[in-house]
Amino acid sequence: MKRAGEEEETNETAPPPPTLGLKRPRVSQPESSSPLLPNYKLKYTLKGHKKSVSAVKYSPDGKWLASSSLDKTVKLWNAIDGSTGITFTGHSQGISDVAWSSDSQFICSASDDADIRIYSITNAKAIKVLKGHTNYVFCVNYSPMSNLIVSGSFDESVRIWDVKTGNCLKVLPAHSDPVTAVSFNRDGSLIVSCSNDGRIWDTATGQCLKTLIDDDNPPVSYVKFSPNGKYILASTLDSTLRLWSYSTGKCLKTYVGHENTKYCVFSSFSVTGGKWIVSGSEDKCVYIWNLQTKEVVQKLEGHTDVVLAVSCHPTMNIIASGSIDNDVSVRIWVDDDTPT
DSSP states (O other): OOOTTSBOOOOTTOOOOOOTTOSSOOOOOOTTSOOOOOOOEEEEEEOOOSSOEEEEEEOTTSSEEEEEETTSOEEEEETTTOOEEEEEOOOSSOEEEEEEOTTSSEEEEEETTSEEEEEETTOSSOSEEEEOOSSOEEEEEEOTTSSEEEEEETTSOEEEEETTTOOEEEEEOOOSSOOOEEEEOTTSSEEEEESSSEEEEETTTOOEEEEEEOTTSSOEEEEEEOTTSSEEEEEETTTEEEEEETTTOOEEEEEESSOOSSSOOOEEEEOSSSOEEEEOOTTSEEEEEETTTOOEEEEEEOOSSOEEEEEEOSSSSEEEEEEOTTTOOEEEEEOSSSOO
């Protein structure tokens, strides 16, 4: 019997490799052929935050990059040229996360002041403040329809909010430790959350459907559904990323090489050129793996402190990264060589 977290052995009846639900057809090629390698280069260094950058997120329409910081602000940047946009204020303590509505017109932010604020991208002041958490709000995300917001907190709960009214619809007594990531699947029917473990919830009922990663494994610091909702990418504090199958609960791929033993570091899927896994790292770099072969295909160097935040542009070969204490910059990396 395999210990949880170990990769399943491949055999002739094994399912095909994960495709993440990309719209382009898969190109069939033998494993031995040389895959296209990414060639990201630093394009811009964005300075403006006065304290650690906690999250960076591209808008779904690809026009904006939002960055949140422990300086209590969220900043908007032009996604293409890096020029600065509006700065959102109102939180009384640092901000740990930021998320976009699917129409790219609204953002929400999660703060140590225990509030979630919703902003229109045209106004620096919040249009709604969601109150209910009793400790730091650490993570937040919109549902695909953007009628719901899910949040996770150091109060060990996951809350589901009605965006229109600002009311809390459900409180999930989710974990016995701080909740460090929450994410909806592609149709909004499921929520994945993590604390020391990783769990799947039914959005409508609030029922826990599955525990993917249990307490026998190293602490889970970040989780995210793949674009097609069939897989879950999970970071654990043993410097490992794992790709899990939602349906079978099995670990399909393991990615190593970066450093992550202390911080809740973001990771993501890049699907505009090749199929990559992208993650920040405590060694001040951004790591890119080939999703299928699990090899590190590029390491982006330039930050001068831990890289907590990464985000991949939805349609172009652009990666944003954000760093902490001694750096506090947002960096934009562009691959002009790989076709989209």
